Amino acid sequence: MSILAIELTDPGILISDGQGLIVGPSPGYALLDGTSVVVGQEARAQARLNPRRSLNDFWDSLGTDSLPRPFPEQLTQADLVHRHLEALSKEAVSATRDGDGVEGMLLAVPGSFLTWQLGLLLGIARSAGMPVSGLVDSALASVAGHSNADRILHLEILLHRFVWTEMDQTSGLVRQRVQESGAVGLATMQDLWAKLIAGQFVRSTRFDPLHNAASEQALYDSLPAWLDMLRDEDVAEVSLEYGGRIYTIDVARSQFIAAVQDQLRTVSNLAGALTASGDAPQILLTSRAAAIPGLQSRLAELSGTDVVVLPEGAAAVGALVNRLQIEAEGDELPFVVRLGKPTVDIVATQPGEQPIVTTAPTLARRPPTHLVYGGTAYPIGEEPFWLGVALAGDQRGVNLTGDTTGVSRSHCHIRRDGDRVLIEDHSTYGTYLNDRPIDGTCEAEAGDRLGLGSPGIEIPLIVVLENDG
Numbered sequence: 001m002s003i004l005a006i007e008l009t010d011p012g013i014l015i016s017d018g019q020g021l022i023v024g025p026s027p028g029y030a031l032l033d034g035t036s037v038v039v040g041q042e043a044r045a046q047a048r049l050n051p052r053r054s055l056n057d058f059w060d061s062l063g064t065d066s067l068p069r070p071f072p073e074q075l076t077q078a079d080l081v082h083r084h085l086e087a088l089s090k091e092a093v094s095a096t097r098d099g100d101g102v103e104g105m106l107l108a109v110p111g112s113f114l115t116w117q118l119g120l121l122l123g124i125a126r127s128a129g130m131p132v133s134g135l136v137d138s139a140l141a142s143v144a145g146h147s148n149a150d151r152i153l154h155l156e157i158l159l160h161r162f163v164w165t166e167m168d169q170t171s172g173l174v175r176q177r178v179q180e181s182g183a184v185g186l187a188t189m190q191d192l193w194a195k196l197i198a199g200q201f202v203r204s205t206r207f208d209p210l211h212n213a214a215s216e217q218a219l220y221d222s223l224p225a226w227l228d229m230l231r232d233e234d235v236a237e238v239s240l241e242y243g244g245r246i247y248t249i250d251v252a253r254s255q256f257i258a259a260v261q262d263q264l265r266t267v268s269n270l271a272g273a274l275t276a277s278g279d280a281p282q283i284l285l286t287s288r289a290a291a292i293p294g295l296q297s298r299l300a301e302l303s304g305t306d307v308v309v310l311p312e313g314a315a316a317v318g319a320l321v322n323r324l325q326i327e328a329e330g331d332e333l334p335f336v337v338r339l340g341k342p343t344v345d346i347v348a349t350q351p352g353e354q355p356i357v358t359t360a361p362t363l364a365r366r367p368p369t370h371l372v373y374g375g376t377a378y379p380i381g382e383e384p385f386w387l388g389v390a391l392a393g394d395q396r397g398v399n400l401t402g403d404t405t406g407v408s409r410s411h412c413h414i415r416r417d418g419d420r421v422l423i424e425d426h427s428t429y430g431t432y433l434n435d436r437p438i439d440g441t442c443e444a445e446a447g448d449r450l451g452l453g454s455p456g457i458e459i460p461l462i463v464v465l466e467n468d469g
Helices: 078-094 113-127 138-143 185-204 213-229 254-257 260-276 293-300 314-321
Strands: 002-009 013-016 019-028 030-032 035-037 102-109 132-137 150-158 160-168 174-181 235-242 245-250 284-287 306-309 344-347 356-359 370-373 374-377 384-388 397-399 414-415 422-426 431-433 441-444 449-452 457-462
Touching: 002 314, 013 314, 019 078, 030 078, 035 078, 078 113, 102 113, 102 138, 113 132, 113 185, 132 138, 138 150, 138 160, 138 314, 160 185, 160 260, 174 245, 174 260, 185 213, 185 245, 185 254, 185 260, 213 235, 245 254, 260 293, 260 457, 284 293, 293 306, 314 344, 314 441, 356 431, 414 449, 422 431
Parallel strands: 002 102, 102 132, 150 284, 284 306, 384 397
Antiparallel strands: 002 013, 013 019, 030 035, 150 160, 160 174, 235 245, 344 356, 370 374, 370 457, 384 414, 414 422, 422 441, 431 449, 449 457
16 A cells, blocks of 8 residues: 655645656636535636635635625635635545555645644544644655755745745754745735736736636736746747637746835745844745746845755655655644654665665664753753743742743753653643644654644753863
């Protein structure tokens, strides 16, 4: 039976079996067609024909709120995600190469998902018939095997946001910070490019493609191909057919860049803030982000940065390569934000053959020696080290400041117990380790992230090595 990986990025969800993509890209669109709902490419192909019956933000705002009219009041974003995953699951099962079905599925999920959304997503996926056996950060999975740099910045573009993910690879691959540019995504840029092209058609031919639903849909359908043309050309000749006539204009790459200048500035400013401290990182772009005119060159201008473009489906393939570190058992799966040396190598074979899978030893893992807060590394000893907003006078630890919503007075403590390091939760609203709630006491390892409060204070747990001279 097959193990599949699903890259859950809403501009185009992809499914891979390790030899190649077997499903997708399937965009995060839903359309109310009479009394039924269609999803994916079928919905996107009619989005401009029926704009009031079309939605493309249900992945971005995954929750249980009712959908706007004319969608039925009882439908929620979660219901649309369920329908999309159900359709993808059925397609994946029928597309498996061995015909024996699917044994497990790994979900590669953007870091923009909140902890409670991950739990909701896992329940939805399983309800849709997906035998989910692992959850991993999609940036982490896509970078694995594509970079040897110690410090990495990964950029993903979603329909309604950009997501920057900072990672450290000095000891394994560990996710650190996730920064988002909300309200700036591919959908916004596509609207700006559509207006640019429509204006050019009006000026050159008096034909306005946005005046008619069919020609507007044709314009949006053609945008990906036009963007692809502008990767290598300074000027692209674009054509649209309407009313038995073909209208043709020239559009310059520089015009596409100028149309989204504010959005490019927002994305690059976030990158600049992330690169301001420490060694210059290597920047890795998804193939979708790299297709945006002007973005790659703008990021390359950041001092000391090297920009690498990842192949399509890198997150899905990376999840499979590292599946022994991602797969887990039980109803609640940890969200993996740290990877060591890959424990699975998938060797390319001839089409139709099964992948050759070999295993490697799991990376040795160590207990942390310090926790980091406010730029200071605090040693972890046998005496409990407390974290909270109003510690008692006899409690060794640190009082947290800033946005401490959801952080208790004496929230949790961490201590060394022989060869282990233990975290004990004493809070009202919970303590999280790698985005998974701690039930009483749990063991921590170097590279783990301790989370307190909402939206949350994140505290890395690290190893400080002895200097032998």
